[in-house]
Amino acid sequence: MSIKRVGVIGGGQLAWMMAGAAQKLGVDLIIQTPHQDDPAVAIANQVIFASIDDANATAKLAEQCDVITFENEFIDLDALKKLEATGVCFRPSLSALSPLLDKYQQRSYLQNIGIPVPLFALLDNPSSLNFAFPVVVKARRHGYDGQGTFIINTSTELTALFQPLKDVPLMVEEYIPFEGELAIMAARNASGEVITYPVVETYQQDQVCRWVIAPANIAETVTIQAKQIAEHLLTQLDFVGIFGIEFFLTSEGKLLVNEIAPRTHNSGHYTLDACDVSQFEMQLRAVTEHPLGSSELNCLGAVMVNLLGYENSHHDYAEKRAKIAEIPHAYLHWYGKTESRLGRKLGHVTVLIKDTHTDPKAIAKTIESIWYCQE
DSSP, X not given: OOOOEEEEEOOSHHHHTTHHHHHHXXXXXXXXXXXXXXXXXXXXXXXXXXXXXXXXXXXXXXXXXXXXXXXXXXXXXXXXXXXXXXXXOBSSOHHHHTTTSSXXXXXXHHHHTTOOOOOEEEESSGGGOOSOSSEEEEESSSOOTTTTEEEEOSHHHHXXXXXXXXXXXXXXXXXXXXXXXXXXXXXXXXXXXEEEOOOEEEEEETTEEEEEEESOOOOHHHHHHHHHHXXXXXXXXXXXEEEEEEEEEOTTSOEEEEEEESSOOGGGTTHHHHBSSOHHHHHHHHHTXXXXXXXXXXXXXXXXXXXXXXXXXXXXXXXXXXXXXXXXXXXXXXXXXXXXXXXXXEEEEEEEEOSTTOOHHHHHHHHHHHHHSOX
């Protein structure tokens, strides 16, 4: 069938970065998002202003488009299933999303299909903990960019954490003293074709991604592990769309899945400039039944650095952006957000690596020295 109108639940920067791909593929984007100043409002062909978990608004969205996809997963799954039962086409399907939205259920599903994960358990109260410290406590829903994730070192810290979170469903998992953190983007279409992007190295600070290096400097056996896990998971879920998987790399060279994002993901932003088909185009290709195309790098490598808010202000940081843009082979993407606050993703910059002597970590540090050198 010819799919020309794609509904997107969510109007942040991930939807905003679909614009170029939508134009290239001749696709109209109809966005469901709550705020007039959300980034994707500027590029959408049509906008339904409503909360992303408003199923009545999604019903109106469905009337305007051929297929609905997702910019984020903070949805009312049960309400959307009623729409799906009437014939509304979601890609990925709600059955594919169902085991992933709750982190405990996600861990259980991965374990059941043979994918390696850290040891984990439900956490109903401090006295139920059966793990040695340190541990990682996570909110089971709605955590992202470090929100809802806590590294706990003592029973006192754990008890203190429970006071403000007593009504929040929690899980606990073992703390992994990892050698590194890796990620992979993978896509699958309705005919079952799976495409994987290069495995990348990520650097996190306070559970927020600061920068990404593509490709990761890892053994071929690790690359094979990551791709096999991605292909197995997408196939088991009968997933249609794109998927981000974050891993811990252990000292034994084994991978454990840390987090899953059933959508485009921060670790794949480098693909906008470093690949012929970006993750955003790949998502649209998958859900509109275009051939997936190539996920290969068009350069030796790339480094992507997030430009995170470090203060509460209304500022466009034009001078800092201009300095960063002067770096050779740099591509700066500014999301147009009007408010800066601590840790908020305001934009990112990707620098393409053109020769083997370039140190990607040095580039990342140069960008961060410009950005975080406060005025």
